[in-house]
Amino acid sequence: MTKEKAIALLSGGIDSPVAIHLLQEKYDIIALHFHQIPLTDEKEREKVRRLAIHLGLKKLYLVSFADVLKNLVDKCDHRYYYVLGKILMYKVASKIAAKEGANHLVTGENLAQVSSQTLSSMHAITMQIDIPFLRPVLCCDKQEIVDLAREIGTYEISCGPEMCSLLGPKNPITKARQYLVERELGKLDVEKLVEDSLDFENVEIVQRE
Incomplete structure (x- = not known):
């Protein structure tokens, strides 16, 4: 039986590899990682490559996102x-x-763990996206996620460098309101930023047999 495909965001942290593992039996997972090179070095991207190999993923997109951020x-x-x-x-x-x-996006979001993962922020984000989400660790206790990461062998890899907060604020919004999010999006040429991110020079595709 052919599995349904899903795109999974693989950040390199502890949560996203566990989320992928939990859904691999049912879905054909294609991983996607956004990196910040040249603002950062190669270490995080290499960590993500290792995680993809360890999880047995056959396809990984590596997208340069520094200019967007x-x-x-x-x-x-x-x-x-x-x-x-x-x-x-x-x-x-x-x-x-x-x-x-x-047909789905997979994330390792864990409720209220960070500012963009409060209920109000997640709602504001989800309202901007048409494709359904799968969030298998959303309501898991953090220790449960850590224990499973150790069990599947991704924990030690995930403990390597992670640079997602490099350009982030000290006091991020935690209760994002939809109309304010839309106001901020209106300051950007969203379509162009998305299309530029997908230019061949900004995307590396890693495939394994």
Whole structure:
């Protein structure tokens, strides 16, 4: 029986590899990682490659996102950095899903763990995205996730460098309201940012047999 495809965001942290593992039996997972090179070095991207291999993933998209994030910092209220960044990542992911024939996005979001994962922020983000989400660790206790990561062998790899907060604010918004999120998005050329992210020079596709 052919598995349904899903695009999974693989950040390199502890949660997303566990989320992928939990859904691999049912879905054909294609991984997607957004990196910030040249703002960062190669270490996080290499960690993600290791995680993809360890999880047995056959396809991994590596997308350069540094310019998009710098655009957010330059043009938008900095407090909305994480919420807007997530929206733009998910819009890029949705385009890749359409190309791959995938019907869902998989995330390692864990409720209230960070500012963009409160209920109000997640609602504001989800309202901007058309494709359905799968969030298998959303309501898990953090220790449960850590224990499972150790069990499947991803914990030690995930404990390597992670740079998602490099350009982030000290006091991010935690209760994002939809109309304020839309106001901030209106400061950006969202369609162009998404399309530019998908230019061949910004995307590396790693495939394994």
